[in-house]
Amino acid sequence: MTRDIDRGTRSVQALISMTLYNIVPTLVELALVLAVLGVKFGLFFIWITLGALALYICFTVAVTEWRTKFRRTMNEFAAVAQTRAIDSLLNYETVKYFNNEEFEARRYDASLDHYRKAAVKSQRTLSMLTIGQQVLVTGSLVLMLWHTTSGVVEGRMTLGDLVMVNAFMIQLYIPLNLLGVVYREMKQSLTDVDKMFILLDEKREVLDAPGAQALTGSDFTVRFEDVSFDYEPARPILKHVSFEIPAGKTVAVVGPSGSGKSTLARLLYRFYDVRQGRITIGGQDIREVTQSSVRRAIGIVPQDTVLFNDTIEYNIAYGRPGATREEVEAAARAARIHDFIMATPKGYETTVGERGLKLSGGEKQRAAIARTLLKNPPIVIFDEATSALDSANERAIQSELKNAAQGKTTLVIAHRLSTVVDAHEILVLESGVIVERGTHAQLLVKQGRYAQMWQLQKIEDSE
Ligand SMILES: Nc1ncnc2c1ncn2[C@@H]1O[C@H](COP(=O)(O)OP(=O)(O)O)[C@@H](O)[C@H]1O
Ligand SMILES: [Mg+2]
Incomplete structure (x- = not known):
């Protein structure tokens, strides 16, 4: 190209x-x-x-x-x-x-x-x-x-x-x-x-509807209503998925890899349009409002972070171009990466290499978290955002994430269940179907898939 x-x-x-x-x-x-x-x-x-x-x-x-x-x-x-x-x-x-x-x-x-x-x-x-x-x-x-x-x-x-x-x-x-x-x-x-x-x-896959208006209001309740989706018709990925994230609350999605968790995030961000059903923010179908207004309202910490071949400061400030150095540092502190940055010889001027290859997986993830914290959107999605961190760092950052998610509509996709115990609702997704839902306590009582996964991870953690 x-x-x-x-x-x-x-x-x-x-x-x-x-x-x-x-x-x-x-x-x-x-x-x-x-x-x-x-x-x-x-x-x-x-x-x-x-x-x-x-x-x-x-x-x-x-x-x-x-x-x-x-x-x-x-x-x-x-x-x-x-x-x-x-x-x-x-x-x-x-x-x-x-x-x-x-x-x-x-x-x-x-x-x-x-x-x-x-x-x-x-x-x-x-x-x-x-x-x-x-x-x-x-x-x-x-x-x-x-x-x-x-x-x-x-x-x-x-x-x-x-x-x-x-x-x-x-x-x-x-x-x-x-x-x-x-x-x-x-x-x-x-x-x-x-x-x-x-x-x-070249045609764009996702287009603004003619005469689409910006997302309005201050209600950022996210609803998936009977959503089905596939990347190619032969292979459905999500099947009749419905759930609601009330404004300011947290919903967690757990499940095996390949079950369609990241796809939920991509659909909400409107990288693709749903095949059936609809997704609403504050009651407005995201297909009927402008993409840029939807994307302004959402911050994503993706599963695989890639960074620009520039300084670490540039990469964090990318969350909100024009942010001051103080704001960048505050975000970096919250994402527990400030100390690491200060320990490098060039500090915030350190370049991260192509796609960020000079940083470890965990450092990249923390840079991505800092970037999203700086953007400070009303809706945040953490897509296995701490999967590359060791347990100690994950626990440390967890409280920061909780702070950052305070008052925000949050979708957490996680594979370590200990990070989602406080969620308002936990969904267990398997092959694109929600097989179980409820709070951590309810799901444990149910003795189903979630309880099984929880047992397994407890054994792993104690090892
Ligand atoms: N762009 C794509 N085109 C075709 N298939 C895809 C695409 N992205 C993901 N998939 C498939 O969709 C399924 C769900 O992917 P994903 O939502 O990323 O799973 P996960 O639950 O691990 O996050 C996977 O089996 C993957 O192979
Ligand atoms: Mg994923």
Whole structure:
């Protein structure tokens, strides 16, 4: 995609400068030279030149049309090779873990080989085009020169005329060749621009309803009403899920991995639209209000945090651009990451590396929590937000999270049950169905799935 955008923008620039500085002046030049030759030495020159020009144009257009596909193949192979290189560089750790440098190198080599073959073919057809063009241009020049020379021999023209025609022919030769190059470049540029515009036309999966208004009111009760959802029709993920998070209360969702917990968060954030049922905030269907107002009201600490390749301060302040240093530090303190930051040599100026790879999983998670605390939205979602922390840190941060969730509508997705005992309601989700619901105490009494999970985790924790 970045390549398409890059090529596209450069091509727009090339198109403008070529039409403005090449095509128009060249045509003017051609017309002037032709006029002078025609007026001074007769129509023969005009006919020869126009005939050659017509042949030249037909030939160039036909051959360029034909060889565009070779260039396109070449571009595609170049993109494949680049994608492979980037992918293996991004995943360098995995490549090393499996000692697969050789394998990656071979794969890259293979795609470069495809590229080379396509490039050679493209270059070969280009040479054919150039040869044909040269033959046409030179042929017409020879004709003109022959006509002038015989004129001199027959005494119709002077030697001076011959020199003049020769000089003018050079004036013709350069712009004619230029036209061919410019046409080819424009054709390529148009292909590249086309690709960019295809990107612009890409449809968005989730659209604001026409005339959608912003979310209003100060009631942030979240309701899932009979929600069903699938990423692809063959595999339903959520089946008739209904629950309510009263404003300012906390609902927890627990269940095995893959049961659809994170999907709940994605639906509430409206990354996708529900297939059936509806989700409301304060009684307003989130499909009928603007996405930006919904997203402003919600803060997510996602399961997998990725950070920007910038300073830690930048990454935390990202929660609310324009926040002061004091506010950033307060959020960092609340997320228990301030001390860690101060212990690094550069403090808040420490850069975190691409996607945050210079931080440990737990540090990234705490940075993400700080970021969300700074955003301070009325609805918060913690999606296994403390799963990468050790028990001691998790307990420490738990009280902060509880503080942060104070008075906020909170959806907690957790795999460690000890973190959800205080929830207003706990839902046990299995294969997209809520199989049990109630408070911690109620669920323990029930002796069902939750009680089982609780027993298991207690044993694990005591080990
Ligand atoms: N973008 C996606 N396209 C297709 N399937 C997906 C996508 N995201 C998640 N899934 C599938 O949906 C199921 C539920 O995922 P998720 O909600 O992330 O589970 P979890 O309960 O572990 O958070 C998983 O089986 C996963 O494979
Ligand atoms: Mg998940």
